[in-house]
Amino acid sequence: MTLELAVRLAEILLGFAVFQQSLEFMRGLTVEKTLGFIRACLAILLMLGLQPLWVECVLLVTAIILIRRFQGPYNGGSDTMTVLVLVCLCLSHLSPSRYWQEIALGYLAVQLILSYFQSGWVKVVNPQWRNGSALQQVFALSAYPISERVRLWAQRPRVLWVMSWAIIVFELLFPLALLNQTILIVALCIAALFHLANACLFGLNRFFWIWPAAYPVMIWFQARIAEVF
Template sequence: MTLESASRLTEALLALALLQQSLEHLRGGRAERALFLTRMALCVAVIVGAVSPWPLVGLIGLVGLAGLSLVILQRFQGPYNGGSDRMGLLALWCLALSRLAPTPALEELFFGYLGLQLMLSYFISGGVKVVNPDWRSGRALADVFRFSAYPVSEDLRRWADRPRALLVMSWAVILFELAFPLTLLSRESLIVGLVVAGAFHLANACLFGLNRFFWTWLSVFPAVLWLQARLL
């Protein structure tokens, strides 16, 4: 995968993710609707850049989205939806800076940094969990099912009463996240790792309604594929 193709795929997928998120705000106040309708228009500009002259359409859209993200941060006093918003912001600014970079080396650096941060997002998350006794015992996951407002079905809360299953699930998540950087060793292992990661985020979306994480993390997968090919 070339840098150009990986960048374009990441841009298109991220624009689709931001477009979906913007739909949630169309029932807000007039100022909020205007803000997110503008973001939707810029997302379309980025997507259309795949078949239109890129410098004319896509770059304007990316730079506009990056600038607009600062206005949205101010409006909501930070990334109001947590980790998925932070990853979306990171991807957006890495893409914009990569496109604006004056040299090929800097272009690769900004885009490669995005791929590296995705790898670290799994590894650090696993590191935080493995030192937490509640995660090692499965208690943390039980609390998610028992007390969290996220589950999309009340029947899912019954999983809190299955300690052995939750212990296995907890360690499966921890070990996968800690081992994820090892998938860089080969193309095949990376593809398998990304499929498992995608399935993990899809399960979280279906079970807990965390759909933003699925689309945002999926949009950054091409950056990891490019980074692995670039390193090896």
């Protein structure tokens, strides 16, 4: 995958993610509705590829306004990832040379890798994750609006123990996907399915759309690493 194609695909996916986020804000107070409408329009322009640099700059400004208004990211990790992708794409357009453009996009790829690896590390050092009780509590006591049928999974400790370790091992080994592009694509598909499962089971739909926005850059980054080494 070329750098230009990776950027274009990332912008399309980012635009879709921002559009979805904007619909949520349009159900809030007047200020949030206004910002949500502006961001939704900008997201459409971004998906169409119209003036991506200026669109991303304005989206960054609106993101900062929302962070200030809510005294931090409105939706935690998904909003943080949105800002990260926006900043790196902006820098790639502003870069004075190909070298600095690759640095900006490489930084995004490294942060994506770390987002999975660090998540796995936090889990593996936590005894509740190692024995499966953390995931059991997620299903049994989650504040998210999940069905009673889903909550019944909390009564299957052995299954949840296997699921816990499957998640931990996958996240810790994710950096090794850089060794081969086929392995990377498989790993990204698994990661996307993981985000999709969280969206379906717990309503964490924001995570499903914003993380894959960085996947095209990740695929380009692996190919670039393979060229160098």
